Amino acid sequence: MNNNKIVVGSNEWCSFPQINIPAIKARVDSGAKTSALHAVNIVPFKKEGIPWVSFEVHPLQDDGKTTVHCEAQVHDKRKVKSSSGNSEVRFVIKTVLSIADDTWEVELTLTNRDSMGYRMLLGRQAMSGKMLVDPESACLLGEPTDDLLKQHYHNNLVKPTGLKIGLLASNPNLYSNRRIIEAGQERGHEMEFLNIKDCYIKLDGKNPEMHYRGGRILSDFDAIIPRIRPSATFYGTALTRHFEAMGVYTLNNASSITRSRDKLYALQLLINNGLPIPTTGFANSPLDTDELIKMVGGAPLIVKLLEGTQGKGVVLAETTKAAESLINAFKSLKANILVQEFVKEANGKDLRCFVVNGRVVESIMRTAAPGEFRANIHMGGTASLVKITPEEKKVALLAAKTLNLKVAGVDIIRGQNGPLLLEVNSSPGLEGIEGVSSKDIAGKMIEVIEKDLKYKRVEEVDNA
Ligand SMILES: Nc1ncnc2c1ncn2[C@@H]1O[C@H](COP(=O)(O)OP(=O)(O)OP(=O)(O)O)[C@@H](O)[C@H]1O
Ligand SMILES: [Mg+2]
Ligand SMILES: [Mg+2]
Numbered sequence: 023m024n025n026n027k028i029v030v031g032s033n034e035w036c037s038f039p040q041i042n043i044p045a046i047k048a049r050v051d052s053g054a055k056t057s058a059l060h061a062v063n064i065v066p067f068k069k070e071g072i073p074w075v076s077f078e079v080h081p082l083q084d085d086g087k088t089t090v091h092c093e094a095q096v097h098d099k100r101k102v103k104s105s106s107g108n109s110e111v112r113f114v115i116k117t118v119l120s121i122a123d124d125t126w127e128v129e130l131t132l133t134n135r136d137s138m139g140y141r142m143l144l145g146r147q148a149m150s151g152k153m154l155v156d157p158e159s160a161c162l163l164g165e166p167t168d169d170l171l172k173q174h175y176h177n178n179l180v181k182p183t184g185l186k187i188g189l190l191a192s193n194p195n196l197y198s199n200r201r202i203i204e205a206g207q208e209r210g211h212e213m214e215f216l217n218i219k220d221c222y223i224k225l226d227g228k229n230p231e232m233h234y235r236g237g238r239i240l241s242d243f244d245a246i247i248p249r250i251r252p253s254a255t256f257y258g259t260a261l262t263r264h265f266e267a268m269g270v271y272t273l274n275n276a277s278s279i280t281r282s283r284d285k286l287y288a289l290q291l292l293i294n295n296g297l298p299i300p301t302t303g304f305a306n307s308p309l310d311t312d313e314l315i316k317m318v319g320g321a322p323l324i325v326k327l328l329e330g331t332q333g334k335g336v337v338l339a340e341t342t343k344a345a346e347s348l349i350n351a352f353k354s355l356k357a358n359i360l361v362q363e364f365v366k367e368a369n370g371k372d373l374r375c376f377v378v379n380g381r382v383v384e385s386i387m388r389t390a391a392p393g394e395f396r397a398n399i400h401m402g403g404t405a406s407l408v409k410i411t412p413e414e415k416k417v418a419l420l421a422a423k424t425l426n427l428k429v430a431g432v433d434i435i436r437g438q439n440g441p442l443l444l445e446v447n448s449s450p451g452l453e454g455i456e457g458v459s460s461k462d463i464a465g466k467m468i469e470v471i472e473k474d475l476k477y478k479r480v481e482e483v484d485n486a
Contacts, residue, residue, distance in 0.1 A: 027152060028122045031159035033140070035166060036121040041092040044174040045166050046081040049140040052155055056102065056114075057145040061132040062208050064113060066096065075113045077132055081175070083139055084200060086207025087182070088175045102131055110460045119148060122163050126152065134462065139200065184211035185477055186242055187468075190261060191249040192218050197453040198464075202247060205464035209472070210479060216240070218254050223264045230267045245271040245471045248279060249449045255283050273471055274448055278426040282448045285328045285360060288425060292443055295424045297417060299443050300324075300435075301363040308353045311346055318363045321345045328358040333398030338364060364395075365442060368435035372397040372444065373410060375418035375432045376455055376463060379470045382418050384459045385410045399454045407458050414441045421446050428470055 030050050037044050048057075061077035068074065073096040082088050098114035112131040119128045128148035149155070156162065166174070187206050191199050194215045206213040220235035232240040246265045250258030263276035282288050286304055293299055303317045315323065321342045327335030339345035345361075352359045370390030375382045384407070391402035399405060410418070414434055421443055422430040431450025434441045456463055471477070 027154045028124065029154050029156055029162060030121075030149075031155075031162045032157050033160050034121065034144075034163050035161065036119055036144070038117050039120055039125075040117045041079075041090075041094055041115075043079060043081050043090055043092070045171060046079075046141050047083060048142045048144040050144050050149070050153075050155055050157075052146045052149065054143055054145040055147055056100075057128055057130050057148045058102075058112075058133045058143045059130045060134075060141045061092070062134055064132050064134060066113070069095075075115065075132065079141065080204075080208070081141055082171065083141060084204070086204040086213075088178050090175075090178050097129065100131065102133075121153075124152065134460075139197075182207070182210055182212035184209060184479070185244040185471065185475065186212045186214070187245045187247060187471065188214050188216045188240070188243045188265075189247050189249060190216045190218060190221070190258065190265075192251050192254055192258075197456075198449075198451050199249060201452050201456065201464040202249070202467065205462065205468050209465070209468055211468065214243075216246075218250065218258045218261060221261050223261065225264075230264060232261070232264055232268065243270050244475060245273065247273045247467065247471075248276070250279060251449070252283065255280070259283075271471065271475055273467065274427055274429055279448045282425045282427060282430075282446050285326065285445060286358070288446060289360075292421055292424055292446070295420060297421055297424065297443050298437075298440065300365050300437070303361045304359075305361075308350045311349045311353075314349065314361050315342060315345050318361055322364045322366075324362040324364050325349060325352065326360045326362060327352075328360060332400035333396040334400075336396055338395050365435050365437050367438050368442075370395050370397055371436070373408060373414060373434040373436070373441075374405075374450070374455065375410060375414070375434065376450060377418055377422040377427070377430045377432055378463070378466045379428050379473070380419060380423070382410065382415050383463060383466050384455055384461055385414075385418075386455050386458055388454070399451075405454045405458050411441070417441045417443055429467055 033047055033049050035045055035047050061079050064077040066075050074093060075096050076093045079090045079092055080086050080088060081090055094115040094117060096113055097116045099111055100114050101109050102112050103109045112133055114129055114131050116127055116129055118125050189199060189202055203213045222233050224231040234240050248262045259276045259280050262272055266272055266276060289299055301318045303314045305314045322340045323345050325337045325339060325348050339348045372388050373385055374388060375385045386405045387408035388397035388403040388405050390397045394401055397403040417434060418432040421432045425446050427448055431447035433444040435444060452463055
């Protein structure tokens with residue numbers, strides 16, 4: 023029965039000769055009905071009165087420089103529901119798929135984002151009658167060598183003509199970092215990953231220098247995007263400050279990052295600007311523990327490490343006795359903690375408002391896993407898109423403004439009498455939010471740099 027069916031693994035290389043894509047790795051997903059191609063700059067136009075669409079494809083994973091310009095007749099426009107439950111209208115084209123030694127026509131929807139990093143998804147409609155999937159294996163039909171890929175695409179390399187932007191971070195493989203690099207490259211910028219641990223500095227009043235492991239001097243950057251993980255706060259902010267001393271633009275400046283990292287300091291600044299927070303206390307000595315507990319209204323209450331993240335340093339004490347021993351235990355370890363009223367009405371949910379340049383570009387609601395009060399994704403929470411109230415929007419924007427952050431993830435819980443601010447993150451993750459949103463949030467971050475540096479893309483200048 024399966025005699026002439028091609029057996030494929032969970033991903034396979036294929037090609038689309040009619041739109042000049044000689045090699046692209048497809049994620050084989052029989053759970054999806056339609057096939058999708060990751061395309062950018064999708065622009066509809068008319069050819070002899072017939073609707074066509076032009077678009078660009080970056081056929082190689084984690085490579086935003088290799089670009090193929092494609093054009094195809096529009097076969098359909100269709101509402102497609104993504105795995106996260108959102109729907110968007112996508113263009114559908116028909117084109118010939120070539121895989122193994124066989125070719126046949128398939129339908130492809132064009133989507134401008136794919137959170138998995140795959141450039142295309144092969145759905146069951148295109149496979150039907152032609153393929154069998156062995157999900158345990160991959161690339162059963164072989165893989166092109168790097169040399170062959172180079173040969174295929176040597177004419178498709180876009181020379182960056184844009185800005186030179188450094189991403190100052192620790193892990194190049196992190197979703198957020200990969201997306202920022204990709205978003206910059208898609209806009210024609212030269213993107214470079216700068217590992218915090220490989221940078222070192224020359225303090226010189228007149229001529230400060232930033233060096234990179236191996237002796238290279240980093241002198242020609244237009245902008246730096248600091249994405250500093252909590253454990254690298256001290257050194258990462260020192261490097262960011264040094265770039266600033268060299269006159270380099272930084273998206274989120276060093277002092278703002280430093281302030282937002284200290285939860286106590288940040289809360290002090292936020293309440294000074296009239297922002298609502300849960301009742302919170304801070305004390306140095308265990309002698310004050312009883313008073314501290316009373317101050318926030320007694321148990322149940324929350325104890326937070328000042329420099330926790332991903333929900334790891336946040337604990338719920340259900341009884342006064344538990345609260346006492348917990349607080350005293352932390353104190354004996356010399357840990358700095360906040361004691362906070364437990365906002366039960368929040369019901370294990372919080373809002374993450376992603377603020378970029380004075381705008382809430384997207385908001386998600388995170389819902390804690392059953393039996394858990396912390397809504398963090400890292401704690402098993404799930405995310406969904408949410409429409410925030412005007413009051414919540416006001417709180418999110420004022421919070422980012424107070425801390426002077428161009429990019430901020432503002433965490434809010436819904437209390438009985440309105441929104442309560444929990445914290446403001448200066449390197450908010452993109453994976454959770456882009457996973458449910460259809461917006462190119464990394465791209466919006468790049469656009470801020472373009473705007474602040476008054477950069478105009480070449481084609482925009484030409485048209486002017
Ligand atoms: N006072 C509170 N009342 C009820 N729930 C709370 C309270 N404080 C925190 N939470 C829950 O715990 C989660 C983690 O708290 P918080 O955001 O302060 O810590 P974090 O470890 O810094 O997290 P992040 O990874 O977002 O930086 C919140 O998102 C919220 O769901
Ligand atoms: Mg935090
Ligand atoms: Mg948080």
